[in-house]
Amino acid sequence: MNSETLHDRAVDILATLVGFDTTSRDSNLPLIDWVEGYLAGHGVNARRIANADGTKANLMARIGPATEGGVILSGHTDVVPVDGQPWSTDPFVLTEKDGRLYGRGSADMKGFVALALAAVPDLTAAELKAPVWLAFSYDEEIGCLGAPAMIEALAAENPPPALAVVGEPTGMEVVGAHKGILSAKVVVTGKEAHSSQTHLGVSANMAALELMGELKALADRLAAQADPASPFEPGHATLTIGLIHGGTAVNILARECEFSFDLRCPADQDPHALLAPFWERCAAMDAQLKAKAEGAGVVWSLYSDVPSLALEPGGPAEALARRLAGDNGPLRAVSYAAEAGQFQRGGFPVVLCGPGWIDQAHQPDEWIEIAQLRRGAGFMTRLVEALS
Numbered sequence: 544m545n546s547e548t549l550h551d552r553a554v555d556i557l558a559t560l561v562g563f564d565t566t567s568r569d570s571n572l573p574l575i576d577w578v579e580g581y582l583a584g585h586g587v588n589a590r591r592i593a594n595a596d597g598t599k600a601n602l603m604a605r606i607g608p609a610t611e612g613g614v615i616l617s618g619h620t621d622v623v624p625v626d627g628q629p630w631s632t633d634p635f636v637l638t639e640k641d642g643r644l645y646g647r648g649s650a651d652m653k654g655f656v657a658l659a660l661a662a663v664p665d666l667t668a669a670e671l672k673a674p675v676w677l678a679f680s681y682d683e684e685i686g687c688l689g690a691p692a693m694i695e696a697l698a699a700e701n702p703p704p705a706l707a708v709v710g711e712p713t714g715m716e717v718v719g720a721h722k723g724i725l726s727a728k729v730v731v732t733g734k735e736a737h738s739s740q741t742h743l744g745v746s747a748n749m750a751a752l753e754l755m756g757e758l759k760a761l762a763d764r765l766a767a768q769a770d771p772a773s774p775f776e777p778g779h780a781t782l783t784i785g786l787i788h789g790g791t792a793v794n795i796l797a798r799e800c801e802f803s804f805d806l807r808c809p810a811d812q813d814p815h816a817l818l819a820p821f822w823e824r825c826a827a828m829d830a831q832l833k834a835k836a837e838g839a840g841v842v843w844s845l846y847s848d849v850p851s852l853a854l855e856p857g858g859p860a861e862a863l864a865r866r867l868a869g870d871n872g873p874l875r876a877v878s879y880a881a882e883a884g885q886f887q888r889g890g891f892p893v894v895l896c897g898p899g900w901i902d903q904a905h906q907p908d909e910w911i912e913i914a915q916l917r918r919g920a921g922f923m924t925r926l927v928e929a930l931s
């Protein structure tokens with residue numbers, strides 16, 4: 544087995560994957576079709592797990608015997624939009640410049656998916672003692688919506704895989720913890736009136752400001768409680784209000800104000816417990832507004848609720864990933880959310896380890912270093928050897 548050959552394969556596959564515009568608002572099925580055909584060409588049967596309306600799908604496949612000790616290689620197929628970003632290259636054409644490969648998803652995280660697929664010829668040719676599972680999801684970027692059904696299916700296998708590696712861009716360093724994310728939308732409805740006659744109406748903006756003040760106070764408390772020994776940066780749960788829309792004119796009491804926020808917690812903090820007093824305040828505000836005007840009130844809903852990944856020092860996923868990556872450094876933690884926490888909740892020991900860096904993710908002119916793909920090719924080659 545030659546890691547340089549695997550690397551060259553991965554670059555070609557990455558060019559194909561980047562060519563599919565899998566922005567989360569659109570279908571990922573053309574990419575899934577291609578991957579399915581690629582796997583079939585190597586004698587590998589794949590299984591789709593579609594969303595409710597059939598417009599998107601996860602894809603999972605086993606390579607090797609149906610025995611214990613299987614390793615999941617998991618990545619998401621969707622990417623974030625390029626709208627309004629000042630790209631200097633075509634975001635959906637992989638472009639090489641100065642030792643880098645530019646294209647949407649090159650780092651986050653089609654680079655890892657390409658490496659996993661590039662390993663398929665070596666995996667099918669080897670006499671594996673334990674299987675490798677490929678697990679590719681949809682809609683990670685908008686709340687990790689696709690992975691739970693796929694993880695449930697993997698856990699139901701007999702025998703189930705033993706551990707998982709989620710290939711988020713970590714510079715091919717092993718990451719053992721990430722924060723979770725809970726994001727929500729709050730809509731406040733008031734009653735329009737002239738701004739000089741506040742007694743005749745209810746300003747949704749003014750009511751929303753009170754609620755947002757509660758969130759700001761919570762964010763300040765969380766920051767004040769930062770643990771100096773925390774492996775996260777920043778070392779505390781964070782809460783930010785990312786979107787605010789309200790009102791139609793400066794001299795009209797706003798009929799509606801909508802705001803959205805996200806709360807990112809490490810494993811030792813429960814986001815639902817932290818937000819319980821806020822939801823109680825929303826309920827109280829709802830009652831107050833309803834008493835003032837017909838149709839007024841407060842409603843709220845969750846966008847996403849993704850669990851954190853808790854450290855498992857010395858766990859089997861960490862041990863294997865360290866050996867394959869040649870990583871003897873500290874066990875790291877990252878502040879972004881990923882599907883690894885869902886794998887852990889599904890019963891799988893799991894780490895993050897993939898090529899590229901999160902700093903390049905979601906950016907215009909997103910890129911991955913060719914050297915990172917070479918490191919990833921070495922990881923895959925050693926995986927084949929370890930399981931043979």
